[in-house]
Amino acid sequence: MTAKAIQWLDDRLGLSTLRKLADHKTVPIHSATRWYYFGGIALFLLGIQVITGTLLLFYYRPTVAEGFDSVRFLMTRVEFGWLIRSIHSWSANLLIFVAFVHMFSVVFTHAYRPPRELTWASGIVLLGLMLGFGFSGYLLPWNQISYFATKVGTDVAGSTPLVGAAIARILRGGDDVGAATLTRFFALHVMVLPMITGAFALLHILLVQKNGMSTPPWVAESSVRQIKFFPNFFLRELMVWYGALAVLGALAAIFPWELGQKADLFASAPNGIRPEWYFLAQFYTLKLIPSHVWVFEGELLGIAGFGALAAAWALLPVWGVNRAGQARVKLVSGAAVVLAVYLAVFSLLGYYK
Amino acid sequence: MRFVTIAVLLLPAALIAQTRDSCIQCHSSMDGEIQKPALLIKDDIHYANGLSCADCHGGDRTSDDPSVAMSPAKGFVGAPKRTAIPQFCARCHSDPNFMRRFKPQQRVDQFELYKTSVHGQRLAKGDENVATCIDCHSVHDIRAVKNPAAPVYPTHIPDTCGRCHADAQRMAKYGIPTDQLAQYRTSVHWADLKNGDLAAPTCASCHGNHGAKPPEVSSVAAVCGNCHVLFAQNYDKSVHAPIFSGAEGGGGCIVCHSNHGIHPPSTAMLAGPQAVCSKCHEPDTPGGKTAAEMAQWIDGLGAALNHSDAVLTQADQAGMEVSDAQEKLSDGREDLVKARLAMHLFEPEEMHKPIEAGMDVAAETLRAGQEALHEKNVRRIGLAISVFFIAVTVFAIWLLIRRLEVGGSGYIEPSSRNP
Amino acid sequence: MENRRSVLSWLLGGGVMASMASFLYPVIRFLNPPPVTEVAVNEVDAGKASDMKPNSGKIVRFGTKPAVLIRISDSEWRAFSAVCTHLNCTVQYRASKSDIFCACHGGTYNLNGQVVAGPPPKSLEEYAVNLRGDEVFISKKA
Numbered sequence: 001m002t003a004k005a006i007q008w009l010d011d012r013l014g015l016s017t018l019r020k021l022a023d024h025k026t027v028p029i030h031s032a033t034r035w036y037y038f039g040g041i042a043l044f045l046l047g048i049q050v051i052t053g054t055l056l057l058f059y060y061r062p063t064v065a066e067g068f069d070s071v072r073f074l075m076t077r078v079e080f081g082w083l084i085r086s087i088h089s090w091s092a093n094l095l096i097f098v099a100f101v102h103m104f105s106v107v108f109t110h111a112y113r114p115p116r117e118l119t120w121a122s123g124i125v126l127l128g129l130m131l132g133f134g135f136s137g138y139l140l141p142w143n144q145i146s147y148f149a150t151k152v153g154t155d156v157a158g159s160t161p162l163v164g165a166a167i168a169r170i171l172r173g174g175d176d177v178g179a180a181t182l183t184r185f186f187a188l189h190v191m192v193l194p195m196i197t198g199a200f201a202l203l204h205i206l207l208v209q210k211n212g213m214s215t216p217p218w219v220a221e222s223s224v225r226q227i228k229f230f231p232n233f234f235l236r237e238l239m240v241w242y243g244a245l246a247v248l249g250a251l252a253a254i255f256p257w258e259l260g261q262k263a264d265l266f267a268s269a270p271n272g273i274r275p276e277w278y279f280l281a282q283f284y285t286l287k288l289i290p291s292h293v294w295v296f297e298g299e300l301l302g303i304a305g306f307g308a309l310a311a312a313w314a315l316l317p318v319w320g321v322n323r324a325g326q327a328r329v330k331l332v333s334g335a336a337v338v339l340a341v342y343l344a345v346f347s348l349l350g351y352y353k
Numbered sequence: 354m355r356f357v358t359i360a361v362l363l364l365p366a367a368l369i370a371q372t373r374d375s376c377i378q379c380h381s382s383m384d385g386e387i388q389k390p391a392l393l394i395k396d397d398i399h400y401a402n403g404l405s406c407a408d409c410h411g412g413d414r415t416s417d418d419p420s421v422a423m424s425p426a427k428g429f430v431g432a433p434k435r436t437a438i439p440q441f442c443a444r445c446h447s448d449p450n451f452m453r454r455f456k457p458q459q460r461v462d463q464f465e466l467y468k469t470s471v472h473g474q475r476l477a478k479g480d481e482n483v484a485t486c487i488d489c490h491s492v493h494d495i496r497a498v499k500n501p502a503a504p505v506y507p508t509h510i511p512d513t514c515g516r517c518h519a520d521a522q523r524m525a526k527y528g529i530p531t532d533q534l535a536q537y538r539t540s541v542h543w544a545d546l547k548n549g550d551l552a553a554p555t556c557a558s559c560h561g562n563h564g565a566k567p568p569e570v571s572s573v574a575a576v577c578g579n580c581h582v583l584f585a586q587n588y589d590k591s592v593h594a595p596i597f598s599g600a601e602g603g604g605g606c607i608v609c610h611s612n613h614g615i616h617p618p619s620t621a622m623l624a625g626p627q628a629v630c631s632k633c634h635e636p637d638t639p640g641g642k643t644a645a646e647m648a649q650w651i652d653g654l655g656a657a658l659n660h661s662d663a664v665l666t667q668a669d670q671a672g673m674e675v676s677d678a679q680e681k682l683s684d685g686r687e688d689l690v691k692a693r694l695a696m697h698l699f700e701p702e703e704m705h706k707p708i709e710a711g712m713d714v715a716a717e718t719l720r721a722g723q724e725a726l727h728e729k730n731v732r733r734i735g736l737a738i739s740v741f742f743i744a745v746t747v748f749a750i751w752l753l754i755r756r757l758e759v760g761g762s763g764y765i766e767p768s769s770r771n772p
Numbered sequence: 773m774e775n776r777r778s779v780l781s782w783l784l785g786g787g788v789m790a791s792m793a794s795f796l797y798p799v800i801r802f803l804n805p806p807p808v809t810e811v812a813v814n815e816v817d818a819g820k821a822s823d824m825k826p827n828s829g830k831i832v833r834f835g836t837k838p839a840v841l842i843r844i845s846d847s848e849w850r851a852f853s854a855v856c857t858h859l860n861c862t863v864q865y866r867a868s869k870s871d872i873f874c875a876c877h878g879g880t881y882n883l884n885g886q887v888v889a890g891p892p893p894k895s896l897e898e899y900a901v902n903l904r905g906d907e908v909f910i911s912k913k914a
Contacts, residue, residue, distance in 0.1 A: 026765060029764075055802055075674045076674045077808055079798070079801040079802055080798035080801050080802045082674070082732075083802075084798070084799075222767060225766060226764070226765040228763045228764075228765070231757065231763075232754065232757065232758060235750050235754050238750055242747050242750075243747060246744070249736055249739055249740065250736060250740065253733060254672070254736075255672060259674060580878075580891070583875065677836060681836075683860050686860075687861045687862070687876065690876050690877075691861075691876060694876065735794075739795075742793075743791050745783065745790070745791075746784070746787030746788050748787070749780065749783040749786075749787045750784065752780050752783065752784075753780060753784055756777075756780060
């Protein structure tokens with residue numbers, strides 16, 4: 001029965017060509033093979049976000065008057081509202097974490113080297129988009145923490161040299177974080193960012209299919225065992241994805257996401273206000289920089305520094321690869337270790353101080 | 354330019370006029386008692402308003418010659434006799450036209466009030482032991498009442514009155530107790546005052562400040578009733594009002610609550626070994642039974658509300674959303690307040706109404722809390738079920754993989770790959 | 773061999789179906805709107821204007837908290853949060869004195885919501901009153 005249905009579809013959609021292509025996809029087996037899972041996990045979590053996000057859209061109201069109350073309604077009155085919302089919040093954090101792990105694993109296995117420079121670049125864009133999702137989504141519940149975190153965040157963005165003030169105004173929809181900001185962030189979060197992410201994710205995945213799975217430099221490509229992607233590796237991926245689902249469910253049930261208190265624009269900032277963990281390292285770095293360094297304003301220097309760092313990181317395939325097209329393994333791995341340690345240490349410092 | 358020149362020339366004159374206070378200049382360079390006023394006056398509110406020694410004591414402050422500066426011809430009157438101090442201050446402080454220049458809303462009846470007070474009446478008869486203006490307000494460094502360093506700043510008033518009234522030796526000849534300050538220090542009013550509630554009563558709030566006198570027995574409830582309005586109203590309607598009006602040492606509220614050592618009320622006052630009701634009502638009389646019943650009601654409602662609160666907190670900490678019920682709980686606490694208020698009618702039916710309302714709230718919120726805890730368990734069970742199915746599926750996939758890859762199928766060896 | 777195969781198929785099929793069901797069940801229940809559909813309270817219908825005489829007040833529910841609606845004259849209306857700023861008791865309109873009174877400790881407010889007597893530390897939050905035809909609506913001020 002199912003065979004007939006598939007044949008019917010194949011005659012009209014040309015599925016068998018896809019099947020042949022899929023059959024060719026293999027995954028090399030070596031010491032770092034386990035890291036290949038992380039891209040897929042990120043994709044899976046992104047799918048979870050789309051589904052839970054769409055469900056939340058059925059009840060969330062993106063206004064100052066009703067934003068908080070609609071989330072409260074979701075958490076208290078809607079059947080399983082607590083589950084959908086908590087999964088959405090937990091999955092968001094897990095997604096960003098997995099994205100970082102995926103990025104670092106790509107760096108340490110040097111998969112950015114030719115011909116995969118564009119895959120790397122699109123990946124960096126995707127990472128930025130994930131952070132944008134996190135930042136815009138964080139405001140939507142309109143509680144005290146989200147309001148003040150957004151205030152701090154847009155203030156920091158506003159201190160970018162030259163374009164800062166314009167950026168801040170466009171982000172906020174005005175001079176202050178308020179109703180206009182909420183509307184904009186909502187538009188960004190449910191339409192603009194998803195569209196851009198869709199495009200870049202598609203590009204990223206197509207490039208991966210086109211260029212195949214990269215083998216690390218210390219593995220001779222010709223002498224490595226391969227495993228077929230369909231069905232073998234994919235079945236394993238399904239196991240991992242199912243496991244991730246179990247983890248999400250457990251987190252949502254045992255540690256449901258907090259409601260917080262409704263944002264009060266006239267209250268003073270809560271003590272110890274800090275951004276979400278994925279912005280903590282930058283936050284703490286900015287706190288450490290003295291207000292004036294030589295002739296420059298400290299914050300300006302910090303932001304310029306982050307910008308330079310991000311640009312350099314995006315250009316990794318340029319400086320991390322020698323003229324012969326080989327990865328500068330020691331240099332890049334060293335830089336990556338420094339970056340990873342900086343992020344970890346400063347995030348912890350930002351959390352505890 | 355011309356303006357500047359004139360200003361420059363006039364400036365020394367202005368400065369001289371300001372600093373030309375021979376009283377302070379001479380006295381500050383002396384030793385002992387006569388130096389003190391000159392040093393203290395820097396903190397004085399009169400000095401801050403441009404007044405100085407000569408404005409009270411008379412004399413000529415522009416002269417360096419003591420015989421001129423302190424000559425009676427120039428109006429010098431020196432330090433007034435103790436019994437004449439109030440009139441001395443009243444020369445200005447009872448003159449509305451004079452006071453209007455400095456502070457139009459300042460009262461000018463302090464001297465009149467003082468004359469009606471116990472202190473004023475005794476002073477008029479020649480008793481120099483009693484308080485005069487300077488005993489409470491200090492002299493030469495008189496600070497505004499709202500200045501936290503002033504002896505008449507609310508938190509300092511008990512000490513200021515207590516300087517005499519807690520001194521057993523000093524008060525011996527008057528035959529009044531000296532334990533008021535000690536008692537007051539144990540009271541809830543002092544605790545409130547210390548905590549920064551400047552509206553909390555001090556000695557002056559009930560006894561008056563300038564017209565200080567103990568309130569008569571019949572007016573005690575009126576004094577307490579100034580702040581505790583509804584309690585006084587209820588009490589006045591109750592059976593106790595006429596009965597306690599003739600009580601010794603103060604009637605009304607004081608009978609149960611004491612006057613100076615007022616402690617936070619509790620059901621221990623209604624029933625139990627410290628009960629005030631049992632002073633008149635034997636336990637097996639209708640009155641005694643009512644007292645016990647009222648105590649039970651209050652304790653019962655308090656306990657029920659606390660129990661609901663504990664359950665809701667437990668649910669909240671387990672991650673459940675119970676903010677609605679927690680808000681409702683405050684309605685219950687309001688009912689408890691109303692019940693304690695209604696108690697002062699000493700009429701059980703009146704008190705029972707808010708008690709019942711409060712118990713309903715307690716029951717409702719307890720139910721909400723218990724439902725939330727139950728829901729939490731339901732979620733965990735649902736999670737377990739889901740995780741179980743996921744585990745089964747994962748296990749099945751693993752088995753499938755094993756079956757598919759029998760004999761290494763699905764693997765491509767390096768030697769078989771095309772270079 | 774066949775037996776093991778079918779056991780595996782059942783296990784796999786059953787596991788997948790069961791787990792899918794455990795995902796879909798909450799989603800379907802989620803999409804089913806709960807009985808109370810109102811989410812936030814920004815505006816409340818406080819009843820008919822013709823039901824209230826001048827110099828009268830009534831308590832209405834505004835979200836989870838009480839509000840007091842006062843008709844001062846034929847055309848003048850006021851509304852405030854009825855939560856006393858002292859210890860959260862519910863206040864009431866006192867027609868005899870044309871003020872707002874709290875029965876718990878005697879806190880008194882004037883018709884601007886400001887404290888005139890008693891222990892309350894702050895004024896009452898004022899709400900906006902709008903008349904649409906004969907219906908009176910109370911809403912939060914912007």
